[in-house]
Amino acid sequence: MAGIPLDWLLVWIGGIMIVVGVISDLIASIGMLRFPNFFVRLHAATIGTIWGAFLPLIGAALVAAGSEFLGEYRWFMAGGAVVTAFLILILAPAGSHALARAAYRSKAAKVEPKVVDHLKEFVEVEEK
Amino acid sequence: MIGLEEAVTTLIMVTIPVYVIAFTLYSIRALKGPTIPDTTLAIDAMTYDLAAFLVVLGIFFKSPILIPTAIVLALWVYALDLYVAKYLEAKEMGE
Numbered sequence: 074m075a076g077i078p079l080d081w082l083l084v085w086i087g088g089i090m091i092v093v094g095v096i097s098d099l100i101a102s103i104g105m106l107r108f109p110n111f112f113v114r115l116h117a118a119t120i121g122t123i124w125g126a127f128l129p130l131i132g133a134a135l136v137a138a139g140s141e142f143l144g145e146y147r148w149f150m151a152g153g154a155v156v157t158a159f160l161i162l163i164l165a166p167a168g169s170h171a172l173a174r175a176a177y178r179s180k181a182a183k184v185e186p187k188v189v190d191h192l193k194e195f196v197e198v199e200e201k
Numbered sequence: 202m203i204g205l206e207e208a209v210t211t212l213i214m215v216t217i218p219v220y221v222i223a224f225t226l227y228s229i230r231a232l233k234g235p236t237i238p239d240t241t242l243a244i245d246a247m248t249y250d251l252a253a254f255l256v257v258l259g260i261f262f263k264s265p266i267l268i269p270t271a272i273v274l275a276l277w278v279y280a281l282d283l284y285v286a287k288y289l290e291a292k293e294m295g296e
Contacts, residue, residue: 080205084205084208088209088212091212091213091216092212094253095216095220095223096219098223098250098253099219101246102222102246105226105230105242105243105246111236111238111239114239114242115242118242118245118246121246121250122245122246125223125250129253130252130256130271133256140260142205143260149268150256150260150265150268153256153265153271153272154256157252157268157271157272157275160272161249161252164275164276164279165245168279169245171282171286172241172285174290175238175285175289176236176238181236
């Protein structure tokens with residue numbers, strides 16, 4: 074560790090995070106296209122938001138903090154990236170959860186494949 | 202030994218085509234999606250990734266003005282999620 078300057082260390086760690094995030098993004102988009110129905114596609118959306126958006130944002134913040142050629146505004150860019158990452162970490166699961174609940178209750182998407190559906194009995198009792 | 206600026210620029214130039222391919226695949230699902238939740242979910246995932254892409258592009262072009270755009274995008278697509286969920290469940294948009 075003694076030979077690596079701090080800015081290169083930040084850029085290396087951030088760069089690895091950006092590359093991992095981009096690869097997860099590609100995997101999530103392939104899954105979004107290939108999976109059979111809505112409730113299975115939720116899984117791809119989770120990978121696409123947390124691994125594909127949160128992780129590269131933290132990596133971009135590290136890269137911006139380590140890149141001196143960006144000038145004085147690099148701290149603004151790093152802080153903005155961290156704020157965006159935090160917002161996505163909180164808002165993405167909440168949004169997709171609300172969407173899944175609405176899709177189930179309005180019967181817009183079919184629940185498939187399934188073994189047993191206990192929530193169905195509960196919703197039917199609630200609607201009466 | 203290459204400079205720091207060159208290394209960062211090369212890294213981002215490698216990632217840009219992968220991002221564009223991912224956005225194309227998301228767009229195909231958003232256009233095809235058989236039901237409304239499918240379309241919304243594809244737009245949702247695509248826009249969160251677009252926010253990350255904008256921050257990366259801000260580093261690439263050395264322009265800090267692209268950073269607040271990413272925050273607005275993340276908040277906007279959360280509002281889209283909630284509105285669509287509310288419409289599907291209650292069949293009204295909310296006053």
